[in-house]
Amino acid sequence: MSGNKTFGEIKKEINAGTLDCHKLVSSYLKRIEENKHLNAFLEVFGDEALHQAQEVDDKIRKGKAGRLAGMVIGLKDNICYKGHRVSVSSKILEGFVSLYHSTVVERLLAEDAIIIGRCNCDEFAMGSSNEKSAYGKVLNPHDNSKVPGGSSGGSATAVAAGLCTAALGSDTGGSIRQPASFCGVVGFKPSYGRVSRYGLLAYASSFDQIGPLTNNIEDATLLLEIMAGKDEFDSTLLQKDAPNYFEEYKKTDTSKLRIAYIKDCIDHTGLDPEIKSSLEKTIASLKAEGHTVEPVSFPFIDYAVPTYYVLTTAEASSNLSRYNGINYGYRSPDAKDPDTVYKKSRSAGFGKEVKRRIMLGTFVLSTGYYDAYYARGQKVRRIFVEKTNEILKNYDLILLPSTPGTAFPFGQNDLDPVKMYLEDIFTVQANITGLPAISLPLGKHSNGMPFGIQLMGRKYDETTLLAFSEELMNIH
DSSP states (O other), rough: OOOSHHHHHHHHHHTSOOOHHHHHHHHHHHHHHHHHOOOOOOEEHHHHHHOOOOOOHHHHHHOOOOTTTTOOEEEEETTTTTTSOOTTTOOGGTOOSSSSHHHHHHHHHHHEEEEEEOOOOOOOOSSSSOOOOOOOOOTTTBBBBBBOOOOSHHHHHHHTTEEEEEEEEEEESSHHHHHHHHSSSSEOOTTTBBOOTTTBBBSSTTTTTEEEEEESSSHHHHHHHHEEEEHOOOSSOOOOOOOOOHHHHHHHHOOEEEEEEHHHHHHHTTTTTHHHHHHHHHHHHHTTOOOOOEEEOTTTHHHHHHHHHHHHHHHHHHOOOGGGGSSSSSOOTTTTTTTHHHHHHHHHHHHHHHHHHHHHHHHSSTTTTTIIIIIIHHHHHHHHHHHHHHHHHOOOOEEEEEEEESSSSTTTHHHOHHHHHGGGGGTTHHHHHHHEEEEEEEEEOSSOOEEEEEEEOOTTTTHHHHHHHHHHHHHH
């Protein structure tokens, strides 16, 4: 079996009798071994995945298999899988084993998905390059000297290199869509509140969202349908049954949509000229197909990253306070009393970038600075929500770049954190507003690297977003 097959292609082979799940998993394990230099996986569940595959093959023969029989999935290392280690690529959780399934894992397993391993990521999902993992950087499969993007870089690389059928990531400010753009795969962030976060180790709770990285829209849609829906363990979730996305998106009429493109993004000085040219060609193609495509102004783009980092670091400061060397995870051997347990364990257990964000978050929440930073950031967030929804009252979708450029060389942004943070300038809007967004692998730069084009939709209207994404993939 060659890599990068869609689930539909795999199912056809299984139905034709030319492939079974055991052979499929064996093939992926061989590819993972051949590509272990990419460092996409922190741990591979080889024997267990083969055992799962055998059980699924038995179910297929008996006609009792679930909808995901034959889909082999990698999990980002911040999603809990009972009885398996989860570390968020951090030394602070080294050796920690999850006591329960995340809701998404429970739902995938119920439909006979096979989980092949846990994927590397930036430590605590804080990064845009996957250089911040405590267990080594992930390489971009298209050019090993370049970053794969972050924080879900291991998941994106695993899918792009054909090491699994699909992978799950988490997206707090673009952590699914940005690596999807750099690695040339589909990266989808559902609306905030559409997919349960129960069992996702938190970075910033009001921004985090689980989503899939896949080779096509159909697989992303199927995974969304199975993962989405009400869950008593997540109080921020929309407490309604999820739509039948897989059937509905195929029936949705996307022949005459109104699409806005944010002029401030396309004309942004930081946008690569070739990506700008590709977006302009896409706009022309959509107009030729009969869609209404018009420019809109959103003069707040340069405030997106500062707003995002003020608010997310504040939430991270609170969320990560539980990692203190007392109850679980890493404890410094040099600690002599409760005070040094906290100080030495956190100092040694967390990496530089995580400590930077914890300190920044603690600062913006501190007495005398709370109103100047955190409270003001929440007000700006409200403006983002209102102005973006105002655009979406008149348009069905918003078109914008996924990333300012293509994957950059390792170490390029190491000395300038602000430059690294600006890699998310076009993706954070969807997280600030809680809207669904997707990066589509529609471009190839003259430097040989892929890049994505991004679409953002109305909250909880993933159906239109996915249906139009399918059309755009077909006409581009």
